[in-house]
Amino acid sequence: MEPRYLRQLAEIVDLGSLSRAAAALNVTQPTLSRNMKSLEAHVGAPLLKRGRYGVSPTAIGAALAREGRMIRDAMGQAEGELRQWRQGQEGRLRVAVGAMLARSIMPGFVAQLLQSKWNVGLRVSVDGAERLLDRVRRAEIDVAISPAQVHYAADDLTQTWMFEDRIGLYCGERHPLAGRRKVSVADLVAATWVTVGVLSGAQDTTAEILGKIGIQGAQTAIEFSGDVSMALNLVDTGHYLIAAPERLMRHLDDPRRFVRLPFSADMPRRDIALWRRRDMDEHPLIEEFSRRFLAYVQAQDEAQEQG
Numbered sequence: 001m002e003p004r005y006l007r008q009l010a011e012i013v014d015l016g017s018l019s020r021a022a023a024a025l026n027v028t029q030p031t032l033s034r035n036m037k038s039l040e041a042h043v044g045a046p047l048l049k050r051g052r053y054g055v056s057p058t059a060i061g062a063a064l065a066r067e068g069r070m071i072r073d074a075m076g077q078a079e080g081e082l083r084q085w086r087q088g089q090e091g092r093l094r095v096a097v098g099a100m101l102a103r104s105i106m107p108g109f110v111a112q113l114l115q116s117k118w119n120v121g122l123r124v125s126v127d128g129a130e131r132l133l134d135r136v137r138r139a140e141i142d143v144a145i146s147p148a149q150v151h152y153a154a155d156d157l158t159q160t161w162m163f164e165d166r167i168g169l170y171c172g173e174r175h176p177l178a179g180r181r182k183v184s185v186a187d188l189v190a191a192t193w194v195t196v197g198v199l200s201g202a203q204d205t206t207a208e209i210l211g212k213i214g215i216q217g218a219q220t221a222i223e224f225s226g227d228v229s230m231a232l233n234l235v236d237t238g239h240y241l242i243a244a245p246e247r248l249m250r251h252l253d254d255p256r257r258f259v260r261l262p263f264s265a266d267m268p269r270r271d272i273a274l275w276r277r278r279d280m281d282e283h284p285l286i287e288e289f290s291r292r293f294l295a296y297v298q299a300q301d302e303a304q305e306q307g
Helices: 003-015 018-025 029-043 059-086 106-116 129-137 185-190 206-212 229-236 246-250 284-306
Strands: 048-051 054-057 092-097 121-126 143-147 157-163 167-172 192-195 219-223 241-245 258-260 272-277
Touching: 003 018, 003 029, 003 048, 003 054, 003 059, 018 029, 029 059, 054 059, 092 129, 092 284, 106 121, 106 284, 129 143, 129 157, 129 272, 143 284, 157 284, 167 229, 167 246, 192 206, 192 229, 206 219, 206 241, 229 241, 229 258, 241 246, 246 258, 272 284
Parallel strands: 092 121, 092 143, 192 219, 192 241
Antiparallel strands: 048 054, 143 272, 157 272, 167 241, 167 258
């Protein structure tokens, strides 16, 4: 089976048109049609269905298009590596973080990396906490910055501990509990909560976290996975509470003020670690990235203490 044809099939399926795919691939439409007929002959079944609004895949066509996308992505990655090598870069690093890190520490850290002119091609993506380690396993990314405590086996991965964090309970400035010197279990049970993506999936839900500190029966209005913006917007209205990592909330890249509720309890840990596959242990780019990230966080903590 010709890999090039699978890549072309993926382009046709994604664009829904042979003519648009031919233009994107810089080939003629007759050539593309011949290639698809050759692929169909090899498979022994139609791959595309032609309809009023373009083409769509058959069941086997959709399955082969998925493989074609992987080939396309791999070729794109290889071309990127070559481009960076020609530009004299030291290498390339793919990093993914959770939603809370993306809204707190990462914007300033990435800006510092750019100013330092570190000669490395860096790709940063954001994903739900429940998917980060799976993406490391599948070699889709090189590094995940994610909670150190996980609820499933991670024996095939290794972590470098970055910093300690604990869950805190927060409200917006307009919430009735915002001005309290002390909140009770009854106050928290009566409140309505939202859950952010960093606490879902592989991590505890808000109900589980509250249960660990003796708060049973609290109502969760909605759970957001993969994004924290909508959850913070709801908390800012003054009608909802949120459980979130304290250190990340202190570094939140947001002009609004969120109030940490004065509730005395042994709050669950939510430390942050840098995860990688075992075959990437002692990789020089990862080691340097880890060093720079930790130094940035420590500098930001010192600046907050002095301010």
